[in-house]
Amino acid sequence: MKLHRNLVFAVIDGLHLIFNENEYADKVVEKLLKRDKRWGARDRGFIAETIYEIVRWKRLYAEIAEVKPPFDRDNLWRIFAVWAVMRGIRLPDWKYFEETPVRRIKGKFDELSKIRKYRESIPDWLDELGEKELGKELWTKEINALNQQAEVILRANTLKISKEKLHDILLDSGIKSDFIKNHPSALKLRERGNIFTTEAFKNGLFEVQDASSQLVATFLDVQPGMRVADACAGAGGKTLHLASLMENKGQIIAMDIYQNKLNELKRRAKRNGAHNIETRLIDSSKIIKKLQGKMDRVLIDAPCTGVGVLRRNPDAKWKLQPEFVEEIKKTQSQILNDYSKMLKPGGKMVYATCSILPSENQLQVENFLKSESGKQFKLLKEKKILSHKTGFDGFYMALIEKITEGK
Numbered sequence: 318m319k320l321h322r323n324l325v326f327a328v329i330d331g332l333h334l335i336f337n338e339n340e341y342a343d344k345v346v347e348k349l350l351k352r353d354k355r356w357g358a359r360d361r362g363f364i365a366e367t368i369y370e371i372v373r374w375k376r377l378y379a380e381i382a383e384v385k386p387p388f389d390r391d392n393l394w395r396i397f398a399v400w401a402v403m404r405g406i407r408l409p410d411w412k413y414f415e416e417t418p419v420r421r422i423k424g425k426f427d428e429l430s431k432i433r434k435y436r437e438s439i440p441d442w443l444d445e446l447g448e449k450e451l452g453k454e455l456w457t458k459e460i461n462a463l464n465q466q467a468e469v470i471l472r473a474n475t476l477k478i479s480k481e482k483l484h485d486i487l488l489d490s491g492i493k494s495d496f497i498k499n500h501p502s503a504l505k506l507r508e509r510g511n512i513f514t515t516e517a518f519k520n521g522l523f524e525v526q527d528a529s530s531q532l533v534a535t536f537l538d539v540q541p542g543m544r545v546a547d548a549c550a551g552a553g554g555k556t557l558h559l560a561s562l563m564e565n566k567g568q569i570i571a572m573d574i575y576q577n578k579l580n581e582l583k584r585r586a587k588r589n590g591a592h593n594i595e596t597r598l599i600d601s602s603k604i605i606k607k608l609q610g611k612m613d614r615v616l617i618d619a620p621c622t623g624v625g626v627l628r629r630n631p632d633a634k635w636k637l638q639p640e641f642v643e644e645i646k647k648t649q650s651q652i653l654n655d656y657s658k659m660l661k662p663g664g665k666m667v668y669a670t671c672s673i674l675p676s677e678n679q680l681q682v683e684n685f686l687k688s689e690s691g692k693q694f695k696l697l698k699e700k701k702i703l704s705h706k707t708g709f710d711g712f713y714m715a716l717i718e719k720i721t722e723g724k
């Protein structure tokens with residue numbers, strides 16, 4: 318691979334914004350890709366993938382490069398040089414790469430690879446937390462899997478098309494994909510690419526959604542005609558899936574505490590041809606109270622640490638803080654307590670997270686069931702998805718039923 322100066326400059330600028338200015342990697346990449354209209358798909362791919370890779374391996378590379386944050390531009394170039402050497406790329410004779418100690422870099426990599434927190438490039442506290450919660454063996458395997466680049470998975474929007482037909486339409490545009498066993502609407506792309514510019518996407522024939530995430534709406538066991546609350550709907554990844562499973566019949570109330578996310582949800586619903594969704598901003602406890610005892614199904618796709626989705630969101634390793642973990646657990650427990658009240662007797666809810674930490678998952682459900690409000694509920698089944706076992710995102714989901722009085 319030959320390095321192009323203007324692309325590498327874009328990468329260095331991006332790393333500065335992410336590492337030193339605390340900006341989000343996805344937003345930075347989105348902005349950078351608009352910098353030069355002449356860049357083609359390969360150039361854009363280089364910028365995006367190199368930035369994500371260096372973000373993922375920040376701790377390991379910084380340690381090898383012997384630099385500490387905040388990283389000045391010389392330090393960022395040294396980190397970049399480590400990335401290039403580890404990828405076997407020949408360094409051009411630019412001034413930034415003068416005196417790059419190629420052999421020392423390789424030697425340090427071998428030495429640091431013996432220690433998990435360096436090898437897997439994670440902060441001490443997160444490494445300790447992962448081991449405490451999952452045990453040494455599972456955590457070692459799981460964090461390794463969470464450091465792999467995620468594949469691109471689509472969910473065929475069955476309101477408009479079958480996955481078989483979508484597969485053929487994509488193939489006509491040169492995009493090859495495969496079905497995934499036990500994931501009825503999923504297609505896995507054989508190669509990464511910008512699928513958002515395809516006509517198929519613009520016409521709402523699919524959404525990008527990881528295979529594990531696609532199991533959540535199915536787990537809720539919805540039927541056409543039901544009244545369903547999606548209580549933490551965000552921009553609606555799972556709301557749209559619910560609408561497909563309900564064949565556009567019945568009612569979905571999609572809620573969140575952020576209006577901008579619900580606005581995005583409305584745009585996506587329009588593109589998807591999903592007509593049974595209404596949005597409600599949770600700006601006071603009254604919004605939930607009004608729906609008390611009224612819903613057949615409730616989805617709680619709870620806010621969480623996102624430790625299960627580090628593959629697609631590697632900068633969360635650096636942005637997450639121990640205090641946030643404690644805060645979010647309190648929010649999860651409050652949400653379970655309050656939002657479960659929307660269910661009718663006999664109704665069912667799913668509590669789900671994209672975390673693999675038991676304290677956000679099964680322990681939250683156990684505590685809820687033991688609480689005063691939880692007494693009216695019983696756990697029907699749960700699924701714990703670890704990335705190293707499935708090759709998809711780490712997820713948790715529990716199906717809980719509100720007991721009918723007298724039973």
Ligand SMILES: C[S@@+](CC[C@H](N)C(=O)[O-])C[C@H]1O[C@@H](n2cnc3c(N)ncnc32)[C@H](O)[C@@H]1O
Pocket residue numbers: 548549550551552553554555556572573574575578599618619620621648652671
């Ligand atoms: C895991 S994300 C949801 C993802 C979304 N369901 C999807 O499939 O695309 C969790 C969502 O919960 C929202 N949230 C945070 N605190 C909340 C609260 N107290 N009540 C309702 N939603 C909340 C966040 O804004 C975020 O959109």
